[in-house]
Amino acid sequence: MSSLQIAPKISMEERVQRLETLRNTMAEKNIGAVLIGSTESLRYFTGLVWHSSERLLGAVITATDLVYIVPGFERSRVETLPHVPGxxxxWEEDESSARLVASLLPQGMPLAVDDAVPLFVYHALSRDISAERLIDGGPILRGQRLRKSPAEISIIQYAMNLTLEVQRKAHAMIRPGIAASEVVRFIDEEHRRLGASNGSTFCIVSFGETTSLPHGADGEQYYQPGDVVLVDTGCRIDGYHSDITRTYMLDAPTKDFARIWAIEREAQQAVFDAAHIGATCGSLDNAARDVLLNHGLGPDYRLPGLPHRAGHGLGLEGHEEPYIVRGNSVALEEGMCFSNEPMIVLPGQFGLRLEDIVHMTASGPAWFTMPAKGPTEPFA
Known part of the structure; x- marks a missing residue:
C-alpha cells in the first residue's frame, strides 16, 4: 500500500441523509428529539469529532432542526471543525446545559438520550425533564449504525488493507532477542507512515506462554527461537477501525501448535460458513464451539478452549454491535461488520487467535482480509 493513496471519506451528503433517516425513525416512534453527546454517534450523524469531558457538548435533533449544544467558550473552536450545518x-459556566436541552424539546414529547453519554448528563436531564420522558436512544442510534453503507465498507476495507500490510512488515522484522515493545513501536510507526495519522489504535504483541493471555501481559518480553508469536493491532481511517490478529511460529511448528492452529482455522471458517442473511449472531458462536467440542476442547468457556465470544462488531468503535456471542438473537443483515476470532487458549502453554473481519453482503459473508494460510504462513 502506498502512503500516497487517498483514503475514502464519508461525505457531508451522506451524513445529512443519516439525519433524515433518523428523523423518519423518530416520527415512527413518536420521539420529540434525540440528544447525542460527545460520542461516536455525534461523529456518525454530524461529522463533529469531540472528546467527552465534564461539560456537555453534543447535538439535539428534532423533526426540523439540528442544534449543537456547546459550552460558551468552546463555540469558536466548534465553528472551525467539520460538521453538518446547524x-x-x-451555555455558560454558571448555566445548566440540561435546561438548555429541555428548552428545545417539543412540549410533552419524549427525549431519546444517547446511551453513551455519561451518567451525570442523564441525572441532570432528569431534574429538568421528567424521567418518564427520557428514553434510551441507544437502540435507534446504534440500530442505524449497525448496517454499514458502501462508503463505510470502503473505508474499513482501506483501513484493513493498511493494517494487513503493517502485519506483514512486523512479521518480517521479528528476530531473536527483539523486545515486544520494539515491535509495538514499529507497528505504530508503520501505521503512521502508511496513512493512519494517529498510528495504532491498539497493539498487542506477545511471545511464548504469554500468548495464552487474550489481551497480553504487563512487562517486557523478548522473542526467543521456538516462541509462539501473537500480534493483534489496528488503526482508524476517518474514524473507522481495522482489527487483525495473526498467531504463528517463525520456526518449524511444534506438533501441538500445528494441531491447535488447524482447529482454530477450522473454527474460524465455521463461523464464516454459518454467516448467512437471517442467521442469528448466537448461531455463529455456536458453530465455533461445535468445532472445538468435536476436537475435545471446552465445552462452553472452559479451558483449554474458547474463553470468550467468537467476535464483535466493528465500525466507528473497535467493539460494537453486533456481538457474536451465545444467545444473541440479532439476525445478520446486509452491511453488518464483525470480527471472526474464536481464540483457543491452552493455559500455561500458548494461545492462538486468528482474527479477520467479515462484512455481510446481499449474497452472504465476505472477508475484508483473507485468513492466514498456515502455522508458519500468516498471510494468504
Missing part, C-alpha cells in the same frame, strides 16, 4: 446554542 444552529449553535451555548
Amino acid at each position: 444552529d449553535i446554542k451555548v
Whole structure:
C-alpha cells in the first residue's frame, strides 16, 4: 500500500441523509428529539469529532432542526471543525446545559438520550425533564449504525488493507532477542507512515506462554527461537477501525501448535460458513464451539478452549454491535461488520487467535482480509 493513496471519506451528503433517516425513525416512534453527546454517534450523524469531558457538548435533533449544544467558550473552536450545518446554542459556566436541552424539546414529547453519554448528563436531564420522558436512544442510534453503507465498507476495507500490510512488515522484522515493545513501536510507526495519522489504535504483541493471555501481559518480553508469536493491532481511517490478529511460529511448528492452529482455522471458517442473511449472531458462536467440542476442547468457556465470544462488531468503535456471542438473537443483515476470532487458549502453554473481519453482503459473508494460510504462513 502506498502512503500516497487517498483514503475514502464519508461525505457531508451522506451524513445529512443519516439525519433524515433518523428523523423518519423518530416520527415512527413518536420521539420529540434525540440528544447525542460527545460520542461516536455525534461523529456518525454530524461529522463533529469531540472528546467527552465534564461539560456537555453534543447535538439535539428534532423533526426540523439540528442544534449543537456547546459550552460558551468552546463555540469558536466548534465553528472551525467539520460538521453538518446547524444552529449553535451555548451555555455558560454558571448555566445548566440540561435546561438548555429541555428548552428545545417539543412540549410533552419524549427525549431519546444517547446511551453513551455519561451518567451525570442523564441525572441532570432528569431534574429538568421528567424521567418518564427520557428514553434510551441507544437502540435507534446504534440500530442505524449497525448496517454499514458502501462508503463505510470502503473505508474499513482501506483501513484493513493498511493494517494487513503493517502485519506483514512486523512479521518480517521479528528476530531473536527483539523486545515486544520494539515491535509495538514499529507497528505504530508503520501505521503512521502508511496513512493512519494517529498510528495504532491498539497493539498487542506477545511471545511464548504469554500468548495464552487474550489481551497480553504487563512487562517486557523478548522473542526467543521456538516462541509462539501473537500480534493483534489496528488503526482508524476517518474514524473507522481495522482489527487483525495473526498467531504463528517463525520456526518449524511444534506438533501441538500445528494441531491447535488447524482447529482454530477450522473454527474460524465455521463461523464464516454459518454467516448467512437471517442467521442469528448466537448461531455463529455456536458453530465455533461445535468445532472445538468435536476436537475435545471446552465445552462452553472452559479451558483449554474458547474463553470468550467468537467476535464483535466493528465500525466507528473497535467493539460494537453486533456481538457474536451465545444467545444473541440479532439476525445478520446486509452491511453488518464483525470480527471472526474464536481464540483457543491452552493455559500455561500458548494461545492462538486468528482474527479477520467479515462484512455481510446481499449474497452472504465476505472477508475484508483473507485468513492466514498456515502455522508458519500468516498471510494468504
